[in-house]
Amino acid sequence: MALLIAIILWLLLFILALVCLALITPVFVRVHLTTSPQFAYRVEMRALAGLAPRLTLADGPRKGPVAKDKAEHRPKTARPKRRRIPSRKRGHGAAVRALPTLVIGILHRIHLKKLHIDADYGLSDPAETGRLCGLLMPLQYAGPIPTNVTLDLRPDFTKPSLDGSVTAVVRVTVAALLFPVTRFAWRAFGPGR
Template sequence: MTALLWGLLLLSGLALLAVIALPVHLRLRAEAGAALRFRAEARLVAGLTPALPVFDSTGGRKPRPAPGRPSAAAPGRKRRRKPDAGGRGRALRMVRAAPRLLGGVLRRVHLDRVAVTGVFGLTDPAETGQLYGWLALLIHAPRPPRVALDLRPDFTGPSLAGQAEVALYLTPIALLGPVLRFGWDVFVVRR
């Protein structure tokens, strides 16, 4: 019985290691039209699983209590917290270590595709043309084939419609180094 339990434990550990050692593909999509909508999906195990919704701005919202009305939390006495003697120092260490964490994470994120399409317009057609002239530097500049920009002006009046999609991948175990270094800099090293 114990051999079976150890075998199952070993098998589940290997499965977990395989999941965190293989890339996770993320797809982020934003749409602007009548309303702004944002959606994020993830595909695990090097993109072999079906797309799993991570975030969708149109669904799953919880109702918020009306302003001025107490929430449904149980009434009671509020406990006073002791002042944290190392709180300020820790916050300062976090601020100092954040750029290193961000740089370490961004170096491990790989961009697959960026696509932006849209139509925009301002109240004055001359301002729309001026903005399009500024954006033309980005639209017609040489860029990698995985980046696509299609922005068109609308001279008839104010408008904003379009969509942006970013596809990227990262390996969760590769993020472990920057996260551990951040934790070491913030919680262990005292400067």
Template sequence: MSWVPPVLWAVLALVTVLFLLGVLLLALPVQVQFLAEYEGRARMRLRLVLLDGHAPGIALVDSWRLPGPKRKAAQKKQGTPSESRPPAGAILKLIMEVLGCIRIRRLRVQGIVGLADPADTGHLFGALCPLRYGLPAGVAAIDVVPEFSGPHLEGRAEGVLSVTPLALVPPLMRFGWTIWRKAP
């Protein structure tokens, strides 16, 4: 049975090559393209484009094609909060680290937003100022108009975000380590 070792080496080489190709694909940036619109009805289109935009896109969500199913109101569960929940600080740290891995390639936001309380509307627009004036002009354009007379929502957002999947591994591992250490 002299044919067994060469076959095993060939299988091992094939598995190794496939593993290395998988790691290489995870090291290349992935683009997330989105388009969201709300004018009485919310619509959204979300596409995933591999190889940093050099491959055909994969449609994840496209609510323009089919009308959405009618959803029933979710019932709230009664009970005490679970003690196995991750700490809020760890979740916030994970969110900030994941946001640090995301690059904004293009962002366009237009709309009219108003809350029930004019003071809350002012706070919302104060929170938008760092985004509005802090992002480069060629990359982002945020044109949101406040509506102080009452609740109102109308607008459109479109953009392209880029993320390298391999860059998400360290934040996710740190979060998992935090959860594992806190577990009883």
């Protein structure tokens, strides 16, 4: 019996160590959006500083026929009316006031590792496309762009269009997010609120 308890305790300790390791090592999140031939997206995550296998969090529509026909032929059902549930007002104002610091705190802990934008763009008037091109060219060529950012922007003066893809990879440590979340919870729902 003592051996079984020892095995269970060592197993729990091992699981706790794995959870702590997952919390303190960086997680890489890769987001890929594309608009050609149709809109699609993919969100992937690699834990343990990229050593863990890639995990797909969200996968948008695949290339193929668009499923508009099924949605158009689906009969519409009447929704039942919902009862209004009174909301709790305690801490509502404090939560709204503390929300900007939460967003800023989280954004400070998310690090951009790679950003690649490849796009063809055009407006209905070639002159307007030229103006937009004039606004976007300094982003692409004039300023010092970080090495992890790549911009490939091409104007299309023949027709209105926006075709291309965006790939972004960010690094975040889950344990670092606990500080702004805890600060937000204390300011919004702590004593005296």
